[in-house]
Amino acid sequence: MEIKVASRPLLKRRGNVPCGGETLIKFSGKFLETRTDGKTIPGTLFLGLGSEKELTLDKIRQAMGKAATTIREAGGTKIAAPLLETKFPSDKGGKGGVSVSDIAQAMVEGVILALYQFNLYKTDPDLDKNEIKELTLLVTDRSKKASVLKGALHGQWIANAVNSARTLCNLPGNVLTPSRMEQEALRLRKEYPISVSVLERSDAEALGMGAYCGVARGTAEPPKFIILEYKGGKGKPIALIGKSVTFDSGGISLKPAENMEQMKYDMSGGAAVLGAMKVAAQMKLPLHIVGILPATDNMPGGKAMHPGDIVKTLSGKTVEVINTDAEGRLCLADAITYSLRYKPYAIIDLATLTGACVVALGQHAIALFGNNAKLIEAISLASEKTGEKVWPMPVWDEYYSQIKSDVADLKNTGGRPAGSITAALFLKQFVTDVPWVHLDIAGVAWNGDKPRPYTPKGSTGAGVRLLVQYLIDLAGK
Template sequence: MKIMRVETKTGRVTSEAAEVLVLTHCEGEGLSQDAVAVDQAIGGVLRDVLQSKEFEGKANELALVHTQKQLAAKRILLVGLGKKKDVSVDQLRQAMGHAVKRVRQIKAAAFTVALPAVTPAGSSLVEVAQAMAEGAILGSYQFTTYRSEPSAPKDVKGMSVLVPHKDGLRPVTEGVRRGVATAEAAVLVRDLCNHPSNVLTPTMVANEAKAIAKEESLTIKILEERDMEKLGMGALLGVARGSHEPPKFIILEYKGSKKKNERPVVLVGKTITFDTGGISLKPAENMEHMKADMTGGAEVLASIRAAARLKLPLHLISILPVAENMPGGRAMKPGDVVKTLSGKTVEVQNTDAEGRLILSDALAYATRYKPAALIDIATLTGACVVALGQFAIGMFGTDATLKETVRKAGLRSGERVWEMPLWEEYFEQLRSDVADMRNIGGRGGGMITAALFLSKFVGDCPWVHLDIASTDWSERERAYIPKGPSGIGTRLLIQYLIDRTL
């Protein structure tokens, strides 16, 4: 998808020659200063629309008004923000997601949006502008690569954020810069997850990583199967054994910090390009969604690209263990024992619990960098979906400060986390009769036992695990979330990285 151009400019709403001028409005409030000026120019039409209750300003409500050439703008699009006291940064993001869809529906190529008169308490202009840019870009997302005939409406090409005074131009421009970079990252993730697994193989993921490394001047190292064998990555190799597609282990490094010997932030993402469940085969229903079982890997790849584009002053490493989980003749079987990179042995009682296996080797490898913070992100467990539904990411961790920083980044990005317990008592469910541990712990507390399994491979590093199985795929279209792969978790990671540098 070609990313919409977003720019900032100073000017007055009454003299802005736009195809569509977007104005926000809060339910139960009078017209804003900008809206009053527009309303006077077009003969009180906006006031009439409010008085007739055709438009009340409820959250995400829309009303389109033609100006009949009485104004430089051709049309006015009113977008509701809901009650003034309830306006949040994410509500602004949602409003822009709905607005851009309406702009596309009327076949306008571009639009201008005035800064909202009502902004969330405690939020800066940078945060407001970032959310607006993200909402517009993400709300306009379409994936049409495999359609032989064009069926989707043409993309909206541009959005301008209108700033009334020059002193607001710098923070708004910075917010737009951040918003574009984070939205571009989420779009990359959605695209990668939408590609079918016969296209996006482990080798193609490696090629994508190489292209990004070259484009953004990142250091890249790719371990092949023979390299993994020498290192002793028995868990990752065990998962990959049933597939004809060779596994890859990708390490990308960005050195944006000027400090010498700064300990890195390390991001690790589960990258299963297709998950059949292996010998423990999944049901056929919705198995096509398993092309997105590499969402975590796509997100850490997109995050390091965003960090480089934003020139964040930090040292960052992204690790992608990449494999297919297939039921071939050489496939790993229930009852097999694998030896991980850490030296610990695992009895594989269910080959569909493969994500934690590839992550065990990746996390053990990550500890070699002695990270200041280690975060893994993965579509790990169906139990997460049962526990949290589709609106919260499951969070576990060993470091209170890191967990709190991630939680706050989730609130800012609108990709919220909910902490779950990581109590040692649950490890009783993972005890094996023949190995150090087994890879499943039974039905009870499945999300917890999976996280506890991972905790055995992170040493004493400050660590957070994010289970995005609940949020990675949306069954319906929402304001700025498409049906299908959502990319949720990407902006959370990038916001966390931004927050570390502030």
């Protein structure tokens, strides 16, 4: 899609209500309301943003998403929208408030995210017939044009990265293998200043990654422990770690057949890390970032890990495997320990880790755990600006008894009570004293319900925008 910024008004106005000639449009302006008038103002869609006192950047994203899909369904191929210039009393918008650049970014994100379709395996040639080919943002103040263009470009980069993550997660398990994840990382190396190294199964075994290699024992697909590094700045890196289980059958502790086909998206955390690192490189953020993707399948093969097995992690700690379907935390444990060799400033991991998170928070919030108030606050501020909602959860020591094993240092599940908390507490045992945040995206990574304003069914690309905004804020850009 081509993005443009033009310096010209779209319509005359009467107060806050657009009008054509002398005829006012019957339009209340309530949030997500749409109205057309083909007689007085042909080709115009009126879009409701609701009360100005309750306006947020995410409401702009949602509204633009609704407008884009409405126009596409009507057969339109171009969109021209006036840049909204207003105050945001209910949106903290990060540290610097809300600028015209932020508004332009949100508008572009809403359109591109809403128009995403996964048609790769559809054979109908008319599916992509009515695609929006052009989006123009209209500004009345020429002095703001450069800022608007910058925001629009950032919105395009970010939304495209989200959509790329969505596509990876929507790919079937026979296509999106650990080797394909490796190829995606290597593609970034070709296009951007990002170095990539990959540990094969034998390398990981030699290092002592008993937890990660234990998960990989049952699969015929070669596991790939993928490390990406972007050196846009000096100093200690930020470590981004994404769960990258490319298909999760549950292993010997086999999942129920119902909805198992969705377990192709269990690498959503890894896809988010790839997307965030791509945008960081595009924006040339002055940061040092390390991304780690411990990619593998979790399958019930003849050599698969058994319930009751004991594995030795890279940290030296031993873990009793109670349930092989609690495999993500095993992979992440070794990935977190591996990240410590870079002496990171902070560690952020993302994972579709627990069904308990979905029970607790549903499909609208990411569970946020951490050991550092400053880092938790920074992620929360990024959440407010992106609309990727987070909710803080405890990792109190009182829960530790649930993951204490009688025969090893730890066990990989703590039973049904507080399942997302005990999973996070398990990860905390491998972090040492580095500032750390764990984002359980299990509830938000997949939209199995009806499409939302800028979130079609299927993978949501959760975490990309949240990570990017955190990195932007950290870089002070």
